[in-house]
Amino acid sequence: MRGRGTYRREIESIAGAVRGAAVRTGPRFTIPYGFDATGLRGECGGVAFPRGLEDLAALLREAGRRGVPVFMRGAGSGFSGGSVPRGGGLVISTEHMHRVLSFDPGRREVEVEAGVVNRELQDYLEARGFFYPPDPASLNFSTIGGNVAENAGGPRAFKYGVTRRYVRSLTWVTAEGAVVERSAPDGPAALLVGAEGTLGAIYSARLGVLPAPEAFRTYLLEGGGAAGALGFAAGMIAAGLSPGVLEYIDAKTMRCVGEHCCLGGIGNRADYLFVEFDGEPGVVSAEARAFEEMARRAAAAVRPARDAAEREYLWKLRRSVSPSLARRGVTKVNEDVSFPLGRLPEAARAVQELAREYDLDCYLFGHAGDGNMHVNVMTDRRRAEEMERVHRFVERLFALVVSLGGALSGEHGIGLTKSPYLGMVFSEAELALAREIKRAMDPGMILNPGKYFNGGGAAAAARSG
Ligand SMILES: Cc1cc2nc3c(=O)[nH]c(=O)nc-3n(C[C@H](O)[C@H](O)[C@H](O)COP(=O)(O)OP(=O)(O)OC[C@H]3O[C@@H](n4cnc5c(N)ncnc54)[C@H](O)[C@@H]3O)c2cc1C
Numbered sequence: 427m428r429g430r431g432t433y434r435r436e437i438e439s440i441a442g443a444v445r446g447a448a449v450r451t452g453p454r455f456t457i458p459y460g461f462d463a464t465g466l467r468g469e470c471g472g473v474a475f476p477r478g479l480e481d482l483a484a485l486l487r488e489a490g491r492r493g494v495p496v497f498m499r500g501a502g503s504g505f506s507g508g509s510v511p512r513g514g515g516l517v518i519s520t521e522h523m524h525r526v527l528s529f530d531p532g533r534r535e536v537e538v539e540a541g542v543v544n545r546e547l548q549d550y551l552e553a554r555g556f557f558y559p560p561d562p563a564s565l566n567f568s569t570i571g572g573n574v575a576e577n578a579g580g581p582r583a584f585k586y587g588v589t590r591r592y593v594r595s596l597t598w599v600t601a602e603g604a605v606v607e608r609s610a611p612d613g614p615a616a617l618l619v620g621a622e623g624t625l626g627a628i629y630s631a632r633l634g635v636l637p638a639p640e641a642f643r644t645y646l647l648e649g650g651g652a653a654g655a656l657g658f659a660a661g662m663i664a665a666g667l668s669p670g671v672l673e674y675i676d677a678k679t680m681r682c683v684g685e686h687c688c689l690g691g692i693g694n695r696a697d698y699l700f701v702e703f704d705g706e707p708g709v710v711s712a713e714a715r716a717f718e719e720m721a722r723r724a725a726a727a728v729r730p731a732r733d734a735a736e737r738e739y740l741w742k743l744r745r746s747v748s749p750s751l752a753r754r755g756v757t758k759v760n761e762d763v764s765f766p767l768g769r770l771p772e773a774a775r776a777v778q779e780l781a782r783e784y785d786l787d788c789y790l791f792g793h794a795g796d797g798n799m800h801v802n803v804m805t806d807r808r809r810a811e812e813m814e815r816v817h818r819f820v821e822r823l824f825a826l827v828v829s830l831g832g833a834l835s836g837e838h839g840i841g842l843t844k845s846p847y848l849g850m851v852f853s854e855a856e857l858a859l860a861r862e863i864k865r866a867m868d869p870g871m872i873l874n875p876g877k878y879f880n881g882g883g884a885a886a887a888a889r890s891g
Pocket residue numbers: 462463497498499500501502503504505507508509520540561562563564567568569570571572573574575576577578579580581622623624626627628629748749837838874
């Protein structure tokens with residue numbers, strides 16, 4: 427890969443060769459498309475907006491011929507620098523590929539272009555009595571292409587699983603511009619799920635969907651400290667309860683939510699669990715009764731949502747967590763590590779101790795059902811000494827994750843931010859195999875170079891199926 431801005435001439439010649447796709451090289455595009463949600467800025471030589479499969483294939487073909495690095499981009503909401511361009515390469519945005527291509531209620535399948543926003547898909551399906559279970563907290567803006575490329579999870583992952591479970595086939599474009607139509611996920615398409623745009627460009631995804639749940643029971647449980655709330659979550663799972671949503675929010679995070687969003691009488695001194703049962707009414711009632719009984723025995727205060735408006739309100743609180751934290755500091759360092767379920771209380775305690783040791787402002791929340799803990803440090807990139815402490819904290823955090831048998835990324839991927847640490851979890855033999863797969867699928871090394879194994883993405887694609 428060459429230095430900053432040196433692909434400008436090639437990108438302009440790609441623009442001439444691919445007439446269907448708008449290609450922009452002015453700062454109005456290259457600056458905003460140089461970032462993702464991490465706030466990291468890369469060097470972007472131009473941004474292309476394909477309108478369909480033909481444009482996408484032509485862009486890849488022409489970029490490949492000229493050796494121009496390509497960075498696929500959905501909404502840029504990634505939290506690991508996955509879509510951040512490097513070395514002045516070409517960003518391909520899927521924004522203008524946002525059609526629902528087909529819906530087959532009999533087969534329970536929908537096919538959408540990569541740029542469809544998760545929320546748009548949910549609304550489309552809701553109007554037809556169905557839903558698509560993977561609903562990352564970024565569903566209002568993140569795209570299906572980005573969700574598939576990151577193997578996105580979310581609040582419902584414990585009961586319903588993550589994106590991979592719902593991918594029926596992908597139509598995608600190879601690094602050399604060849605189109606692979608409707609390739610089933612037991613072939614090479616399996617590698618694309620979670621490969622973060624390092625192995626191919628996804629044009630569309632055929633996804634499994636489910637009938638919308640008939641009933642919901644939603645609660646906020648006040649669980650004392652981390653051990654109380656997370657211990658209660660582990661107890662629910664051990665008792666065989668299967669909530670659709672089981673989210674942990676620590677007291678400090680709840681206080682932060684309270685500063686930016688009305689808590690409506692909900693306290694903020696304890697750690698909380700946000701719990702929702704969904705499904706067939708009889709089953710939901712039985713599970714809700716068992717949950718209330720468990721809470722009574724544990725003397726834990728519970729606030730049930732009594733109607734749809736209250737349910738919506740509790741969801742609003744949950745979805746306010748990330749935006750509320752974002753207002754708290756100039757820089758949010760968000761590590762989505764995961765721990766074995768039974769070890770979550772111990773992990774939460776250890777993380778808070780580490781934060782105290784490095785004197786950092788740290789907030790914990792996450793998907794308690796599948797052990798995925800978001801460790802957020804609010805800091806300021808401009809304070810070099812503090813950033814150095816954050817860096818050492820993150821290294822110790824990852825060492826803690828490995829020692830407890832967890833994973834570096836529960837859902838946000840490896841991207842730029844975690845690739846230096848992959849050696850902590852994968853052996854050299856695994857990393858070498860990943861590099862071989864990368865070379866076989868992207869011989870010119872043009873797809874998202876410099877990320878994720880520094881050019882060898884596939885082993886980590888298998889990290890959290
Ligand atoms: C407030 C907030 C909450 C979040 N909550 C969650 C959560 O609950 N669960 C979760 O999993 N994540 C969450 N995320 C992270 C992020 O939203 C997800 O990773 C999401 O899947 C990224 O989608 P995107 O469209 O923004 O992709 P981008 O950020 O644009 O890209 C992400 C990666 O996918 C690749 N990519 C994008 N489109 C394609 C394509 N068509 N073909 C090939 N590769 C492609 C990119 O190259 C990049 O490596 C959250 C982020 C924010 C800001």
